[in-house]
Amino acid sequence: MAKITKKMALDYHMEGKPGKIEINPTKPYQSQTDLSLAYSPGVAYPCLEIQENEADAYRYTNKGNLMAVISNGTAVLGLGNIGALAGKPVMEGKALLFKIFAGLDCFDIEVDEHDPEKFIHTVKAISPTFGGINLEDIKAPECFEIERRLKAECNIPVMHDDQHGTAIISGAGLINALELQGKKAKDVRLVVNGAGAAAICCTRLYMALGVKRENIVMCDSKGVITTSREGLNEQKREFATSRPITTLAEAMKDADVFLGLSVK
Incomplete structure (x- = not known):
């Protein structure tokens, strides 16, 4: 793969029409009749059908093939809390991936709101537009409750x-790695460096694949997450260890699997 430079990336996003996505009509629009069917007065008929039966939105609109990628910009890639607008290029990129790899139309929506309740209210209010919602780059631990509620x-x-x-992609990697090494999930010792949304969900999936809870050590920016540490959130408490270790270096001794999901 070519080395990506700042200039290459900025030129890619700026040249031609700025950004990475656009909207194209799917019905004829050349004649007055076309436009009268697309909008007033013809559009009233599908509206009334949907009023009678909401499921008809999947027949007469793009709802069934329309995704929303929604973020508040609080945990963007390795950049951290850069804000809703600054995260827009990432959300456009995810919309592009949905289109080219799955054929799904997608809107990127950046919500400038850090309060979980207000964010949930906003997303729920606009959800009738879409057939599915992809939440993206929302910081932990708020992201867990936001997803659960929505x-x-x-x-x-x-x-x-x-x-x-x-979790899905790394879980597939774990299965293949175990097969190549001739090891079983129930026997491996796992070290997870990072304790954000991705790390928590990956570790839960690995447990579902057979990794034993007692064989897991999770670290965050302060070191090993232990049962003796005060102020842990619910998700970190789930993976706190009682082992007498405090550093990543100590955790790595005799480890079979390392999962790196920290910013650094």
Whole structure:
């Protein structure tokens, strides 16, 4: 792969039409009749059909093929809390991936809101537009409650990609690595460096694949997450260890698997 420079990246995003996505019509629009069907008065008929039966939105609109990538910019890639607008290039990029690899149309939506309740209210309010919601780059631990609430309160699929996308792809890597090494998941010792959304969800999936809880050590920016440390959130408490170790170097002794999901 070519070395990516700052100039290359900025030119890629700036040249021609700025950004990476656009909207194109799917119906004829050349004649007055076309426009009268697309908008007033013809558009009233599908509106009334949907009023009678909301499921008809999947027949008469793009809802069934339309995703939303939604972020508040609080945990963007390795950049951290850079804000909703600064995270827009990432969300456009994810929208592009949905289109080219899955054929799904996608809107990127940047919500300038850090309060979880207000963020949930905003996303839930706009959810009727979409067939599915991909939450992206929302910091932990708020992201866990945001996803849980939206999955429960919206009637469309909702996923937080930082958690589940990372877990699925790395879980596949773990299965292959264990096979190549001739090891079983129940026997390996796992060290996880990082304790954010991706790390927590990956570790949960690894446990579902057979890794034993007692064989896991998780570290954050302060070192090994131990049961003796005060002020742990619910997710970190889930993986706190009682072993008498405090550093990543100590945790790595005799480890079989290392999962690196920290900023540094």
